[in-house]
Amino acid sequence: MRSDPVQPERLAGTGPVQPEAGAVAPAMSGAYISVREVSKVYGRGRDRVEAVHRASFDVPKGQFVAILGPSGCGKSTLLMMCAGLEHVSSGRIAIGPRTVDGPSRDIGIMFQDPTLLPWKTALQNVLFPIHIMGLRKAEHAERAGDLLRLVGLAGFEDKKPHQLSGGMRQRVAICRALISDPDILLMDEPFSALDAISRDEMNVLLLDIWQRYSKTGLFVTHSIREAVLLADRVLVMRRRPAAVVEDIMIPFERPRRPELGDTREFVELCAMLRRHIESQT
Amino acid sequence: MTIRADGSRPASVVEAVALPVLTGLAVFALWQFGTSSFGVSEVLLPPPTAIAARFRDLLPTLLVHTGATAGEIALASGVALGGGAILAGLLTLSPGLYGALMPTIVLFQIIPKIALAPLFVFWLGIGSPSRLVFAIFLSFFPVLVSTAAGLQLAGSEAVRLCRSLGATRWQILRDVRIPSAAEHFFSGAKVTVTLAVIGVIASEFISAKQGLGYFILLASSRADTSAVFAALTMLCIIGLGFYLCVLAAERAVLRALYG
């Protein structure tokens, strides 16, 4: 994949997707997160909403997948089902050999809202998962400090959330998602509440973190540029029915730098994606 | 000192201190002037100066009664605050319990509970227990409802975060719901201590050999209006004292949480 020409591999339809031979590096092959014919129905009778309609896809270990789509198309619902925070109405989601039926320690989550506890300091917020999991805080305090330093928050360990900017809070939330060293990171539009400049900074930071920790990731966004810059692969969802309609590999090599966004290949790929999305609606 | 909702202090000292003090003084002046110049009988409404003099004379007696009353108020408030908060926690831990009990508790509030005071004497006798239980019964509701609302309101996103970490219901209560309910607890607590004062005084009217309520009842049966007002002044001081205690605790807790 790394040396492929800049030409997205478009994989057909919504059915089970097998990564094309050679499209995925050997270390990534094999499904790690497997989503099979998953539907989600909220309410009943006249209130019935099918938030997700028969979604199927596989994510190999180490892959970063962006889920792209207009608001209300079921992206959050899909992510929350992967996180074990919502039940599937039908179908099956598995992580490794285990069927997802509740929250798991292998998963770190980031929401659109940083969801920091306002009475805890930045450091205490990062250590919150350790506290809840009943692990030794002293053993993780050093790692928490390292993470805060990595995201540029050295010196802010003892500040409370109201003393931090929106971008800084979301950085704390990244550290919190990473503190227990989960294999999987699920992110639901984590940067969409930020201003454009902070958002660009966070994208750079996330690229760096990915390079360093190589997790498996699902990243929900409605920004085409963000999806193409960050992800190895983009799943496009649409509304009515709320289904995964496109599965596109992003061929740019890593490590990626933000300047990638200025290259012609990048711009063309974004334009092509946009056309795909428009043709779906 | 008043602190506004957004945490800012009032614009000026005049606005914060001078204005209310002046208004209060004006009321007293009008009262003093009105009673003397229209020849209002001191039995009907004694002027402030007469009340002040009487307060000074009666102070040793009043203090004895104050001790009894304040002690019962403190005990009743403490039990009402603790019990109300713990019950709110239990109701939050168990949605079933919440559904089963909350409507009944709310329904109870529609009864003018003060009217039940004589029943408590009938049930528990004329001693301290009947006064305490009645004051608790009268006052626990605001802190319970307010705290329960605060515990329920705790950010659903923070709760979702906890669930994603596999937190137990108890952990969510301890680490998220209780800290975020602190403000609600204190706004209910302010009403609760006020009601506890009313509860104890009302019971003292009915059954007591001591206390400010007893003193007021005795004084008014003798048409000793200035003594009634002197005791009333003492009651205001006690009420204010309890209120300020809650306010101080609130500031300390909120500062520890968010400072």
Ligand SMILES: Nc1ncnc2c1ncn2[C@@H]1O[C@H](COP(=O)(O)OP(=O)(O)O)[C@@H](O)[C@H]1O
């Ligand atoms: N808890 C819920 N109860 C009922 N309907 C819901 C609930 N959550 C989401 N929905 C509905 O499901 C659809 C998809 O929502 P969501 O997954 O949040 O979309 P997205 O994240 O793509 O904006 C929307 O129509 C929304 O109204």
Ligand SMILES: [Mg+2]
């Ligand atoms: Mg969403």
